[in-house]
Amino acid sequence: MPDAYYLQLTEQLRHLITQHAAQWEGKLPAERALAERFSTTRVTLRQALAQLEGEGLIHRSNRRGWFISPARLMYDPTRDAGFNDYVRAQGRQPRTAVLQLESRAHLPAARALNLPDDHVFHHIRRRRYVDDRAVLAESLWVVPERAPELLSIYASQSLWGLLRERWGHHLANRSISMVSEALSPGDAEELFVAPGTAGLNICRAIFDDQQRPIEYDEEHWLHDSLCIRVELSGQQ
Amino acid sequence: MPDAYYLQLTEQLRHLITQHAAQWEGKLPAERALAERFSTTRVTLRQALAQLEGEGLIHRSNRRGWFISPARLMYDPTRDAGFNDYVRAQGRQPRTAVLQLESRAHLPAARALNLPDDHVFHHIRRRRYVDDRAVLAESLWVVPERAPELLSIYASQSLWGLLRERWGHHLANRSISMVSEALSPGDAEELFVAPGTAGLNICRAIFDDQQRPIEYDEEHWLHDSLCIRVELSGQQ
DNA sequence: GCAAAATTCTGGTCTATACCAAACCGCTGG
DNA sequence: CCAGCGGTTTGGTATAGACCAGAATTTTGC
Numbered sequence: 381m382p383d384a385y386y387l388q389l390t391e392q393l394r395h396l397i398t399q400h401a402a403q404w405e406g407k408l409p410a411e412r413a414l415a416e417r418f419s420t421t422r423v424t425l426r427q428a429l430a431q432l433e434g435e436g437l438i439h440r441s442n443r444r445g446w447f448i449s450p451a452r453l454m455y456d457p458t459r460d461a462g463f464n465d466y467v468r469a470q471g472r473q474p475r476t477a478v479l480q481l482e483s484r485a486h487l488p489a490a491r492a493l494n495l496p497d498d499h500v501f502h503h504i505r506r507r508r509y510v511d512d513r514a515v516l517a518e519s520l521w522v523v524p525e526r527a528p529e530l531l532s533i534y535a536s537q538s539l540w541g542l543l544r545e546r547w548g549h550h551l552a553n554r555s556i557s558m559v560s561e562a563l564s565p566g567d568a569e570e571l572f573v574a575p576g577t578a579g580l581n582i583c584r585a586i587f588d589d590q591q592r593p594i595e596y597d598e599e600h601w602l603h604d605s606l607c608i609r610v611e612l613s614g615q616q
Numbered sequence: 617m618p619d620a621y622y623l624q625l626t627e628q629l630r631h632l633i634t635q636h637a638a639q640w641e642g643k644l645p646a647e648r649a650l651a652e653r654f655s656t657t658r659v660t661l662r663q664a665l666a667q668l669e670g671e672g673l674i675h676r677s678n679r680r681g682w683f684i685s686p687a688r689l690m691y692d693p694t695r696d697a698g699f700n701d702y703v704r705a706q707g708r709q710p711r712t713a714v715l716q717l718e719s720r721a722h723l724p725a726a727r728a729l730n731l732p733d734d735h736v737f738h739h740i741r742r743r744r745y746v747d748d749r750a751v752l753a754e755s756l757w758v759v760p761e762r763a764p765e766l767l768s769i770y771a772s773q774s775l776w777g778l779l780r781e782r783w784g785h786h787l788a789n790r791s792i793s794m795v796s797e798a799l800s801p802g803d804a805e806e807l808f809v810a811p812g813t814a815g816l817n818i819c820r821a822i823f824d825d826q827q828r829p830i831e832y833d834e835e836h837w838l839h840d841s842l843c844i845r846v847e848l849s850g851q852q
Numbered sequence: 853g854c855a856a857a858a859t860t861c862t863g864g865t866c867t868a869t870a871c872c873a874a875a876c877c878g879c880t881g882g
Numbered sequence: 883c884c885a886g887c888g889g890t891t892t893g894g895t896a897t898a899g900a901c902c903a904g905a906a907t908t909t910t911g912c
Contacts, residue, residue, distance in 0.1 A: 383864075384864080384865065384866095385865080386865075386866085396870050420866080421866075421867055421868065421869090423865095423866070423867075423868090424865080424867080427866090429864080442874090443873080443875060444874090444876090445874065445875095496858085579872060
């Protein structure tokens with residue numbers, strides 16, 4: 381069945397990687413070295429590497445090389461535990477970089493929250509890391525009426541914690557959508573990966589217990605960095 | 617920014633596709649023809665096509681060519697509406713092919729349902745179509761104690777409908793996981809796509825209202841064929 | 853007329869090579 | 883000891899051509 385040479389190569393690389401993971405310290409040898417070791421060309425080798433990338437076993441940092449991917453982060457988009465909390469709960473190191481703070485209209489947010497198209501939001505753009513790997517670029521669009529001074533007090537703490545503690549909002553209803561995507565050149569650059577890298581786009585519209593719109597959330601994850609996990613009880 | 621030629625090509629193809637979608641009847645011209653039209657090689661052209669494939673704009677049927685992808689199917693894995701129902705509700709045509717019916721042990725199912733490793737399940741393997749495109753290969757592992765004669769009466773109706781109507785089971789608790797994947801050679805063949813095609817793997821463990829295990833479900837979707845959508849109310 | 857066989861088309865795979873720019877590394881000089 | 887510079891390595895991109903096997907189409911033969 382796996383007659384194609386690049387598929388055999390994929391298997392050989394898979395074994396090689398699991399065996400030498402420790403001694404290579406997470407980084408694979410250069411493509412030219414691997415191609416020579418297997419007596420093939422870089423083109424074919426890269427086809428095999430792309431397979432393993434699709435499986436999530438390895439990934440690349442733009443122009444820096446191929447790296448062995450760590451275990452996926454478990455993520456439940458229906459809960460509002462903060463990023464820092466659930467990353468730490470899994471024994472990993474979270475980090476956040478705030479890229480932008482501004483007030484601006486945003487059509488998708490307005491549509492999702494049933495507000496006028498030109499409604500102005502507080503916009504927070506940030507990049508999130510797990511163990512020093514940038515895995516998530518996200519934009520938050522907060523309804524200003526619900527959190528007036530947000531932009532002046534926000535640093536990089538938990539947004540949902542702030543909403544709850546400072547403004548007493550109870551996040552109750554949410555609609556979530558998830559689609560696979562190819563990262564846009566912009567998102568790819570923010571995550572230090574090649575343009576078109578596979579990603580997962582998650583969007584959430586959040587309302588409070590009185591059905592008032594609170595916030596809209598656009599997340600762009602590296603496809604291999606997470607495992608969505610949802611636990612539900614009660615009949616649907 | 618989009619200095620690379622294949623990225624320019626991607627944009628040109630995108631326009632070409634949206635303009636000529638109708639006259640091409642969903643199928644793109646041959647790779648050699650497109651490469652010549654843009655004065656480049658098949659290798660570079662395929663790089664651009666792969667970009668659009670990653671975005672979900674086009675897809676390929678193994679060795680038959682490139683096709684324009686239809687709109688994604690909306691899918692809520694937390695509901696138990698049958699496949700046929702929600703596909704039709706979106707104005708699409710569902711179809712199911714049953715590939716296998718057997719009794720067998722399955723470790724992942726046993727683990728997910730908290731049963732002994734060697735527990736034997738009713739196993740149903742099927743392929744599902746939307747508008748004559750095979751988009752889903754799935755395996756169902758039903759606990760035989762909950763549905764004894766399942767294998768002899770099952771044709772291709774709704775499994776959850778059967779469980780409810782014939783055996784009076786109320787599906788109540790479920791744990792769901794979703795990860796991006798590269799389709800295994802086996803799954804790829806069943807869906808008539810090239811090995812390693814990007815997919816989405818969804819697994820569900822279902823229990824009834826008394827926390828008894830009912831069924832375990834392994835789904836392999838083509839990544840571009842669906843949009844996950846979840847609506848939740850009540851605080852989490 | 854229709855089924856079977858031959859041919860053509862087409863995507864899938866592979867080789868060999870080349871150039872560029874970013875990343876990396878080591879040298880050098882302050 | 884470190885900052886700056888310059889060469890080297892490496893991944894990203896691209897060309898040109900080739901062969902194979904499965905799919906599609908046409909021709910053939912009954």
